[in-house]
Amino acid sequence: PHPGPLPLEGERESRFRIHFQALTVLRLRLLSALVMLPAAVAAAYLGSPVFDVMVAAFAAVMAWEWETICRGRFGTAGVILAITGVAGALLAAAHPGLALAITAVGTIAAPVGGLPMASGERSVPGWLTAGAPYLVLPVIALVWLRAETGLGTLMWLLCVVWATDIGAFICGRTLGGPRLAPRISPKKTWSGAVGGLVAAVVVGLVAAVLLDLRPGLLALASAVTSVVSQVGDLLESWVKRRFDVKDSGSIIPGHGGVLDRVDGLLTAAPLVAAVVWLQGGGIMVWR
Numbered sequence: 312p313h314p315g316p317l318p319l320e321g322e323r324e325s326r327f328r329i330h331f332q333a334l335t336v337l338r339l340r341l342l343s344a345l346v347m348l349p350a351a352v353a354a355a356y357l358g359s360p361v362f363d364v365m366v367a368a369f370a371a372v373m374a375w376e377w378e379t380i381c382r383g384r385f386g387t388a389g390v391i392l393a394i395t396g397v398a399g400a401l402l403a404a405a406h407p408g409l410a411l412a413i414t415a416v417g418t419i420a421a422p423v424g425g426l427p428m429a430s431g432e433r434s435v436p437g438w439l440t441a442g443a444p445y446l447v448l449p450v451i452a453l454v455w456l457r458a459e460t461g462l463g464t465l466m467w468l469l470c471v472v473w474a475t476d477i478g479a480f481i482c483g484r485t486l487g488g489p490r491l492a493p494r495i496s497p498k499k500t501w502s503g504a505v506g507g508l509v510a511a512v513v514v515g516l517v518a519a520v521l522l523d524l525r526p527g528l529l530a531l532a533s534a535v536t537s538v539v540s541q542v543g544d545l546l547e548s549w550v551k552r553r554f555d556v557k558d559s560g561s562i563i564p565g566h567g568g569v570l571d572r573v574d575g576l577l578t579a580a581p582l583v584a585a586v587v588w589l590q591g592g593g594i595m596v597w598r
Contacts, residue, residue: 347572348473355457355465359404363454369569370396370450376559376568377446378425380551381438388424388439391417396447403451404458410451418443438550449577452584460593467518467529467594468536468583472575474514475507475537476544482506496548504541511537524597532586532594536579543578547571 354365371393378389395417402410421443422436457465483503491499515533519526547570551559560568570577587593 351469352466355469356462358457358462359454360401362457363400363404366450366454367397367400369573370400370446372560372562372569373446373573374442376570377442378439380554380556380559380570381435381442382425386424388421388442391421391424392439392442392446395421395443396450399447399451400454403454407451407455410455414443414447414451417447445577449573449580452580453576456580456584456587456593460587460595463522463595464583464587464593467514467533468579469576470514470518471511471533471536472540472579474510475540475575477507478510479503479507479541492545492548495545495552499545499548507541508534508537511540518594522595524594528597529594532597536583539582540575540579543575546578547574 351365354362374389374392374396375385377392378385382388395413398413399410402413418440421439425436425439453465456468479499480503483498483500483506486500486502486506488500488502490497491501491504511533512530515530516526518524518533519529547559551557558567559570562568590596
């Protein structure tokens with residue numbers, strides 16, 4: 312019988328397979344980005360109502376994915392979350408207070424919509440309750456930021472989150488190394504986290520030069536936003552692991568679902584909106 316490959320040959324084959332899989336995923340992600348990014352940038356540039364409607368559509372899809380993760384199917388609770396998200400997006404620009412009030416109502420109503428449960432179905436009222444603020448507050452934040460501060464702050468936020476994702480993916484797959492949180496997301500590494508952080512800081516410095524802003528302040532803001540974005544990524548990974556789900560969906564080739572694509576934005580957007588609200592303006596005041 313054939314003794315099998317030598318250990319060194321097996322190791323080389325394993326490394327080749329890993330790199331090949333990474334290139335395949337990267338290719339799919341790039342193709343998806345070529346379709347999604349221009350559409351997102353165009354909608355952000357056009358502003359209301361185009362941007363509001365796009366965000367509302369994403370909110371509806373995220374609601375479907377959230378209940379599917381938590382309960383294994385889409386039902387009344389998901390419909391309530393979707394209506395809450397769509398209403399929040401469409402009202403955030405003109406009536407942000409009302410949008411927040413609707414979010415509070417959705418937080419209360421979503422677990423009620425999860426009743427009655429089918430035989431053997433898992434009880435997840437707490438997760439359905441968390442779905443409204445987790446999904447809808449970022450939606451309100453994005454639309455409000457576009458309406459309140461114009462294009463600059465929103466595009467900076469989007470670019471920082473995108474740069475974090477790309478930098479983390481490339482550095483993590485290329486450099487490897489110790490795992491960042493193996494019990495939550497086994498594939499994420501410290502090298503990826505640092506790579507994402509550095510990429511975000513570079514975006515901040517470039518934005519500061521282009522917009523004539525204070526580079527140190529914008530670099531720091533970009534770094535903090537990057538860290539919060541990566542926490543959001545880990546949070547969504549933790550939820551999926553809790554319910555033994557690999558992807559939130561399959562709507563985006565190479566990424567999975569919408570939640571898999573915007574998980575970092577879900578935590579970063581409310582933070583940026585809160586800072587803007589507290590300081591009374593977007594990043595353009597940092598001159």
